[in-house]
Amino acid sequence: MLTRRWVMFCVLALAVLCGSGGISYWVYHAQRDELVSDAGxxxxxxxVAFTQALNSVFEPALTLGGTVADSGIRHAPPNQWPTLFFAIATGPVRQFEQMNGAFLGFPDGRFLHVQDLEVAGPKRATGGDRTSRGIYRRIIDTPAINPRGRWQVYDPQTGRAKMSPRVTQAYDPRTRNWYRQVAADGRAHWTDVYQFASSRRLGVTYAQPIFNPDGSLWAVLGVDLSLGSLSQTLLTTSSALAQAADIVFATDLADSVLGHPELASDTTEIRSSTSEFLERYRDPTxxxxxxxxxxxxxxxxQMVEAEGRSYLTTKADLDPARAMPMQIYLARDLEQVLAxxxxxxxRNVLFAFVAVVVFGVVASYAVKLQVEMALRRQAEAELIEARDIAEAATQAKSTFLATMSHEIRTPMNxxxxxxxxxxxxxxxxxxRRMARIIIDSATALLTIINDILDFSKIEAGKLEIEAVEFSLMSVVGGSAELLAPRAxxxxxxxxxxxxxxxxDLRLGDPTRLRQILLNLGGNAVKFTDExxxxxxxxxxxxxPEATDSAERLRFEVTDTGIGLNEEQRARLFQAFVQADSSTSRKYGGTGLGLSICQRLTELMGGSIGVDSEPGAGSTFWFELPLAAVGDAPPRYPDDLSAASVALVGLSDRVAEVAELxxxxxxxERIDRFAAAGEAAGERTLWILRCGAGRLAPEDLGGIEGRIAFLGYRGELADLSPDLKSRASALLTVPVSRNGLWRAVAIGLGLRPAEEIEVQQRDDMAFAPPPVEEARAAGALVLVAEDNETNQVVVRQMLGRMGFACEIAENGAVALERLSEASGYGxxxxxxxxxxMDGFELARAVRAREGEDADRLPIVALTADALAGTEERCAEAGMDGYLTKPIDSRKLGALLAGHLPQGLALRRQVEQAAAVDEEAAAEAAPAIDWDPEIFDPATLTETFGxxxxxAKELIRGASAAWPGRIFEIEAGLAAGDVKRARDAxxxxKGAALSVGAKxxxxxxxxxxxxxxxxxxxxxxxxxxxxxxxxxxxxxxxPKIMAL
Amino acid sequence: MVDFNQANPYENIRILVLEDESHIRQIIVRLLRQIGFRLIHEAANGADGFKELLRVNPQVILCDIHMEPIDGLNFLRKLRSLGKPEFTRVPVIFLTADAERGTVVEAKDLRVDGYLVKPVSPKQLKQRLDAVLFPAPN
Structure with missing residues (x-):
């Protein structure tokens, strides 16, 4: 496209060029005649100028003639003639360069001559007798006696003349041409051109008669004029007229060249052979x-053709009254005129070309500009459209995220x-595996939701990093424990x-550190198959600055998984991006995790990165400045150095870490055995790796001493009773420092052996004591919760853990219960x-307690894990909070911490009493109505x-709904938005929980x-x-009949 | 979303029918039952239809055009402007006797998902519904 435009431009330029050339040529021809005429x-x-200039050459001669004639000299006595004549003529001869000399010839042969031989310019320097320079005067006053006469030299400085030794030949003016011509007809004459005898200069002589009053000839006055100055004048005039003529020359009436600009510069040649030189102009061509x-x-x-050229030529005659009779020829070379x-x-063509080029460039730029502007307008329009779409999408996204995370949390509960x-x-x-899958899946889903919330918070700059004391070991170990089930x-x-x-003690944000570890660890597990x-x-x-309080620690999570190539590594920390799109299909995830980790490490002043090769696993690492609190690494409080420990069946890496x-x-005394069958002898502690098919009771035959089994929780749970009974301690994978040390302490008898049964998860399947028993022990839990489903969930969960509870449907009721009865722990x-909401309730409780009473632990349950919740809880005097859905482990930990008096009251449940779960799984009944109205699956999932x-729950819940609807309507009618909203x-909560979708x-x-x-x-x-x-x-009715 | 092992893919699809002539509405409902729909919701005009829409959150809507007080075109306009994804995305098929070019163009500008001219055969209706409910991949 560009090329075509240039070609078009060139063609156009050529056309314009040809056109302008043609027009110029036509103009040129049209103007030619006019030009020639102008030149003429x-x-x-x-x-005219040349005539005037040449007149001035000859004028002094004529003037001198007039002066001598008018001077009356002829009336003076003859002996005064020389003095008088010299007085008149010396000045002009000196003054006028062209005037070579002036003289008087008398009929009786007398002769007076004043001659300028002074060096006054280059012309004269080259010729003449060096000894005879100056103004010379010759006086022949007695021709009969002294025909040679005598010479004087006149000194213009002193004005005096002295005798000159110069001797010349005899001279008789009457024999001379100039005299004879004048004497013959009594008129003034100009002689032909000749060489002066004295200076060998080319010149002419002007001669005029001076008559006595009686009409007889008194004398003939002669003036020698050098023609060199004629040529010089032509040259000067010519240049003064700025080459109005290309050729200028002057001829006498016989057409002999008298003056030519070339003669002015070539005097040497002229001197040596003037005639020859002049011959050149006689060449007929x-x-x-x-x-x-x-x-x-x-x-x-006229136009004169000569030597292949055309000259526009004109001539002028000099006025004989004022100058020598001669013609001036002026010519212009036609070529020069037309040139x-x-x-x-x-110039016009060039101008046209330049104009075309300039126009072309300007035009092409204009076109280019137009095209670019059009493209830009289009691009802008596209951008604006894209922006609008993107903004709409962003708006939709944030709305979606906000609603979705909320909507998902409710059923996730x-x-x-x-x-x-x-x-x-x-x-x-x-x-158990199936249950775990459900929990893992739900946890994963919650993780995603939390990721999204976190990411939004980070994006909005609302995430704040704490600096609190925490135990490195427990954060790292705890994170690893959470990863253990998946591993x-x-x-x-x-x-x-x-x-x-x-x-071990550090200052930092343990929550965020755990979050990063869990994310990286979770990824590692996810992408590693073996x-x-x-x-x-x-x-x-x-x-270097690590020596300060903020020591930098490096955390590494290394896997033996699929690894990453360079390109994947580069993109990894971008939000919403996974290593490749197939990854998300195979492994799932939001792609937000690493991005969040990166932002968190940055917020904590650290950095994050990955070293990886495809197929060779990955090491994700991050480095954080975490100031140490205290100055010593932890040791077990008791001296364990006497112990001897055997590690059996541990993988190299695990054994290495355990040994460390x-x-x-x-x-000091540590032995490793590859398998239990090889192990024998007595040790303080035997640590045996257990797991499917790894250990049999008979393997322990040769072993003496205390035994600790090491395995994942599932593996430990699956240990046969025979083996389990042998154990003094159970160690979970990953092996922790504290666990290991405690096990050794047990081996040494420094601590009692663990109650192995208590370590199991399923030992939490307790039944609660009667309410009154719990109340008497101060171990009754009061639950303030308005949502029926949550009431059931909390009651069930507490029950399973062996704690009795009472439910209050709001804060006011709870407060009432607390004031009416005691025994709540x-x-x-x-x-x-x-x-009355939870915050009000907490404040009221604290206000009522005063300072002396026992402090009732208060823990919030909240569905909104929003920033600031913790602060608000603390402000209201609460001791902590749990987010819904409630994590039973956290609830268990919380109960153990705040309600230790309840532990002893827990009732063991018989195996037979367990719910028939399989039957429950089959329980979702067939229905013949729109599941939107009521979906029984919701409750069968909860209740089995x-x-x-469950039916009672439905009945009870739905009985309250007309009241809720009435509240809503009344609230709206009264403009009480809060009342309507609460209802x-x-x-919403009740209907969704029950299945009234x-x-x-x-x-x-x-x-x-x-x-x-x-x-x-x-x-x-x-x-x-x-x-x-x-x-x-x-x-x-149909539902109740199911 | 559709389980093809299931004998009846229409069984759990909520469909909303907007039609002011009650006998025509009955005919449409009967046609839909024949096809396999079970969750059929009805409304006699755009205003009622709008409420029913909010109430039942249908997955597809069959809609007459000429109705009072709110006609089908305005119903669709209002539906698309609700700002909730489930409502802006629900497919709407016009089922009308009006084949005027202007009406068709207006409906098209509103990005209606189908435009059937009465009388409609069960086969035509099913094809159109299948097209919006079970779009072929790509």
């Missing part, structure tokens, strides 16, 4: 010969809680190598409740089956519209509630 006029005008001949006839302005015209044409409960029942291995499921080895020389996950913590030695940990507390309260308890929130969704939408301030839509949604409730109520 110029020539004619120039002749020369212009100087042709012009006079041709111009004799015809008009005074000027051509130059104009060329049920899923997680029930799965947790399921995990607490007595299950066989297979069932176990995939058959991976999990190793934590926490450098024992590190000071081999090992290695989590390592060490000090960075080579950082043991040595760190002073244990813990208050669990929902934050968002009608009548739609049993009486909608409650209705449509009712729940409408209530949720209503709540959203109220939150958005869209009262019109909220009103419309409210109108829909009664008919939807009716729909449900019609179905209720």
């Amino acid at each position: 006029h110029e020539l004619t005008d120039a002749t 020369s212009f100087e010969s042709l012009a006079p001949r041709q111009l004799k006839e015809g008009p005074p302005l 000027a015209a051509r130059a104009v044409v060329y 049920g899923v997680m809680s029930m799965a947790e409960l399921l995990g607490l029942t007595r299950l066989d291995g297979e069932q 176990e499921a995939k058959g991976l080895d999990l190793v934590v190598h926490n450098d024992p020389s590190l000071i 081999g090992r996950i290695d989590i390592r913590v060490r000090r960075i030695e080579d950082v 940990y043991l040595r760190a507390t002073g244990i 813990l208050l669990l309260t929902d934050v968002n409740m009608p009548v 089956a739609l049993d009486e308890e 909608a929130h409650s209705l 449509r009712l729940g969704r409408i209530a949720a939408d209503l709540q959203d519209y109220l939150d958005d301030g869209d009262l019109d839509m909220a009103g419309i949604m409210a109108e829909l509630l009664p008919s939807t409730l009716e729909e449900f109520q019609e179905l209720l």
Whole structure:
């Protein structure tokens, strides 16, 4: 496209060029005649100047003649003639360069001559007698006696003349041509050109008679004029007229050249052979010969062809009264005349060309600019469109994220809680795995939601980093423990190598550190199918400022997984990007995790990176400045150095780390055995790796001493009772320093052996004591919770853990209970409740307690894990908070911490009492109605089956709904948005929990519209509630009949 | 979303029918039952239809055009402007006797998902519904 444009441009330029050339040429021809005519006029005008200039050459001679004639000299006595004549003539002869001399010839042969031989210029310097320079005077006053006469030299400085020794030949003027011509006809004459005898200069003589009053001839006055000055004058005039003529020359009436600019500069040649020199102009083909001949006839302005050229020629005659009779020829070379015209044409063509080029360039730029502007406009339009789309998409995304994370949390509540409960029942291995899958999946889903929330928070700059004291060992170990179930499921080895020389207490943000470790560890497990996950913590030695309080630690998570290529590594930390798109299909995930990790490490002043090769595994690392608190690495409080420990069946890496940990507390005697069958002898402690098919009771035959089994939780749980009974301690993978040391202490008898049964998860399948028993022990849990489902969930969960509880449906009720009765050991309260919310409740409790009373532990339950929740809880006097869905492990830890008095009251449940889970799984009944109205699956997932308890829940919950709807309508009618919103929130929670999906969704939408301030839509949604409730109520008999 | 092992893929699809002539509505509902729909919701005009839409959150809508007080075109306009993805994305098929060019163009500008001219055969109706409910890959 560009090329074509250039070609077009060139063609156009050529056309314009040709066109302008043609026009110029036409103009040139049209102007030619005019030019020639103008040149003729110029020539004619120039002749005037030349005539005047030449007149001035001859004028002094004529003037001198007049002066001598008028002087009256002839009236003086003859002896005074020389003096008088010299007085008159010496001045002009000296003054006028061309005037060579002046003289008087008398009829009686007398002769007076004043002659300038002074050196006054280059012409004279080259000729003449060097000894005879100056103004010389010759006096022949007695021709008969002294025909040679005598010479005087006149000194113009002194004005005096002295005698000169110069001797010349005799001279008789009457024999001379100039005299004879004048004497013959009594008229003035100009002689032909000749060479002066004295100076050999080319010249002419002007002679005029001076008569006596009686008419007789008194004398003939002669003036010698050098013609060199004639040529000089032509040259000077010619240059003064700025080359009005190319050729100028003057001829006498016989057409002999008298003056020519060339003569002015070539005097030497002229001197030596003037005649020869002049011959050149006699060449009949020369212009100087042709012009006079041709111009004799015809008009005074003619074209003369000579030597292949054309000359526009004119001539002028000098006025004989004022000058020597002669002609001046002026000529212009036609070529030169036309060359000027051509130059104009060329200039025009050049100008046209330049104009075309400039125009072309400008035009092409203009075109280019237009095209670019058009493209840019188009691009801008596209950009604007893209921006609009992107903005709309961003808007949609944030709206979506906000609603989605909330919407997902609600049902997740049920899923997680029930799965947790399921995990607490007595299950066989297979069932446990299934339960774990549910929990893992739900956890993964929650992780994603939390990721998204975290990411949004980081993006919005709302995430703050804490600096609190924490134990490195417990954060790293705890993170690893959370990874352990997944690593176990995939058959991976999990190793934590926490450098024992590190000071354990650190200042930093343990929550965020754990988050990063879990993310990197989770990825490692996810992308590794066999081999090992290695989590390592060490000090960075080579950082100079590390000697300060903020020691930099390096955390590494190494896997033996699929690895990453360079390109993948480069993109890895971008938000929403995974190593490749197939990864997300195979492994899932939001692609936000690493991006969050990166931002978190940056917020904590550290850095993050990855070293990896495809197929060779990856090492994800991050480095953080974590100031040490205290100055010594931890050691076991008791001296364990006397112990001897045997490691049996541990993989090399695990054994290596275990050995490192043991040595760190002073244990020297450590042996490794590859398998239990090879092991024998007595040791303080035998640490045996257990697991499917690894150990049999008979393997322990040769072993003497205490035994600790090391394995994943599942593996430990699956240990046969025979083996289990032999154990003094159980160690979970990854092997922890503290666990190891404690096991050795047990081996040495420094601590009692562990109650192995208590270590199991399924030992949490307790039954609660009667409420009154718990109350008497001060171990009753009070639960303030308005949502029926959550009430059931919390009660079930607490029950399974062996704790009794009472439920209060809001803060006010809870407060009432607390004031009416005692024996409550813990208050669990929902934050968002009608009548009195959790914060108010906590404040009221604290206010009531005063300073002296026992402090009741209060823990919040909140569905909104928003920033600031913790602060608000602390402000209200709470001791902590749990997010919903409730994690039973956290609840268990919390109970153990805040309610130790309850532990003893727990009732062991018989194996037979466990729920028939398989039957429950089959329980989802077939229905013949729209599941939107009521979906029994919701409750069968929670309760295992739609049993009486579940049905009771449905009945109870739905009985409250007309009241809720009334509240909503009343709130809206009264403009009390909060009242309507609270009722909608409650209705939503209850309806969704029970499975009344449509009712729940409408209530949720209503709540959203109220939150958005869209009262019109909220009103419309409210109108829909009664008919939807009716729909449900019609179905209720059928539901109860299931 | 569709389980083809299931005998009836329409069984759990919520469909909303907007039609002001009650006998025509009955005919449409009968046609839909024949096809296999079970969760059929009805409304007699755009205003009621709008409420029913909010209430039942249908997965597909069959809609007449000439209705009072809110006609099908305005119903669709309002639906698309609700700002909730489930409503802006729900497919809408016009089922009308109006084959005027202007109406068709207006409907097209509103990005209606189908435009069927009454009377419609069960086969035509099923084809159109299948096209919007079970779009072929790509």
